Amino acid sequence: MTIDQGRRVRVERHRFLRYAVACPFCGTTVGPRFVTREHLDVPPNPPYAATVRCPKCREEFEVLFSDAP
Numbered sequence: 001m002t003i004d005q006g007r008r009v010r011v012e013r014h015r016f017l018r019y020a021v022a023c024p025f026c027g028t029t030v031g032p033r034f035v036t037r038e039h040l041d042v043p044p045n046p047p048y049a050a051t052v053r054c055p056k057c058r059e060e061f062e063v064l065f066s067d068a069p
């Protein structure tokens, strides 16, 4: 599926790894176990983004790591 801008959140990667990122639709905190796809195509420190499906509202959105290159 195509991810539009409204489905993007930009966070620091360590916050995502600590489940400190809220779903933009319902506010449930999400983290690595809800990733459906990692984006590995930008070196040298992949992944720079991940697609996440919220476990509560089932919305899918993209998490961009703001500290990625």
Ligand SMILES: [Zn+2]
Binding pocket: 023, 024, 025, 026, 027, 028, 054, 055, 056, 057, 058, 059
């Ligand atoms: Zn949600």
